[in-house]
Amino acid sequence: MQNSAPLLSALLSATYGTRPVLRECALEVRRGEILGLAGSSGSGKSTLALALLNLLDPRTTRVSGHVHFNGRDLLTLTDSELRAIRGREVALVLQSPAAALNPALRIGTQMREAWRAHQKSDGADAVAEALAAVSLPSDSQFLKRYPSQISTGQGQRVLIAMAILHRPQLLIADEPTSALDAITQIEVLELLSKCNREFGCSVLLISHDLGALATICNRVAVLSEGSIVECGTVDHIFRSPTHAFTRRLTGSALASLRSVDLGCVHDNRA
Numbered sequence: 001m002q003n004s005a006p007l008l009s010a011l012l013s014a015t016y017g018t019r020p021v022l023r024e025c026a027l028e029v030r031r032g033e034i035l036g037l038a039g040s041s042g043s044g045k046s047t048l049a050l051a052l053l054n055l056l057d058p059r060t061t062r063v064s065g066h067v068h069f070n071g072r073d074l075l076t077l078t079d080s081e082l083r084a085i086r087g088r089e090v091a092l093v094l095q096s097p098a099a100a101l102n103p104a105l106r107i108g109t110q111m112r113e114a115w116r117a118h119q120k121s122d123g124a125d126a127v128a129e130a131l132a133a134v135s136l137p138s139d140s141q142f143l144k145r146y147p148s149q150i151s152t153g154q155g156q157r158v159l160i161a162m163a164i165l166h167r168p169q170l171l172i173a174d175e176p177t178s179a180l181d182a183i184t185q186i187e188v189l190e191l192l193s194k195c196n197r198e199f200g201c202s203v204l205l206i207s208h209d210l211g212a213l214a215t216i217c218n219r220v221a222v223l224s225e226g227s228i229v230e231c232g233t234v235d236h237i238f239r240s241p242t243h244a245f246t247r248r249l250t251g252s253a254l255a256s257l258r259s260v261d262l263g264c265v266h267d268n269r270a
């Protein structure tokens with residue numbers, strides 16, 4: 001029987017110093033879905049992504065609430081328990097490959113290190129397979145390159161290849177297309193959609209770009225002033241939003257989305 005309980009269910013409050021950023025922010029990611037997280041710049045999207053993985057710095061941030069993932073509360077786990085989950089069960093893809101990749105290490109070395117973080121074998125086959133899945137070469141010439149010797153689009157593909165190395169159940173992508181040109185943006189969105197379809201991983205796609213979310217998401221959650229004010233299917237969020245902030249957010253985006261056929265968005269699992 002299929003497990004219908006959500007893969008992840010969170011209720012989070014977070015404060016930087018004395019400043020509240022997340023306020024009882026409630027988010028649920030279902031198994032196998034692509035959930036979009038929309039919100040204006042500075043609304044707390046990245047803070048939420050980091051909080052979900054218990055990655056906020058406890059010296060500067062106070063976090064309360066829970067992050068239930070596969071029956072465990074990630075906020076209560078030890079560092080070593082979290083390290084065993086991060087990268088293996090939940091993977092994070094960030095906006096900038098330049099910031100996320102180590103400039104001093106070859107691509108192949110970084111891919112193999114990501115593999116060995118959770119496995120004892122050398123992982124050459126798994127690395128080649130992950131690179132093939134994101135349509136990158138895995139020959140020694142490519143593996144020997146440094147991050148500065150590949151394009152930003154290739155860098156984002158490398159990050160996604162690393163993220164899917166261990167076939168995580170949840171992939172969190174924080175503005176993965178913001179640093180890319182329009183054509184590469186579409187390719188990366190297609191790639192995330194392919195990972196969702198072929199590996200069955202749920203995806204939390206965070207973006208201020210509603211067009212990107214409408215293209216591949218099943219549902220979209222809207223973050224405003226640290227709280228989720230509305231969550232529903234792409235159709236609901238774009239065609240009949242109920243919250244005033246969602247209406248404002250989608251209103252400005254809809255003009256540029258007129259050519260997108262919202263009816264083609266797969267909301268069968270939502």
Ligand SMILES: Nc1ncnc2c1ncn2[C@@H]1O[C@H](COP(=O)(O)OP(=O)(O)O)[C@@H](O)[C@H]1O
Pocket residue numbers: 016021039040041042043044045046047048060
């Ligand atoms: N490490 C930090 N220390 C203090 N304030 C921060 C820190 N990171 C983010 N903020 C602030 O918290 C708010 C939410 O930031 P962020 O989560 O990055 O928003 P978003 O990703 O939606 O643009 C912003 O006002 C930002 O300036």
Ligand SMILES: [Mg+2]
Pocket residue numbers: 045046047174175
């Ligand atoms: Mg952000």
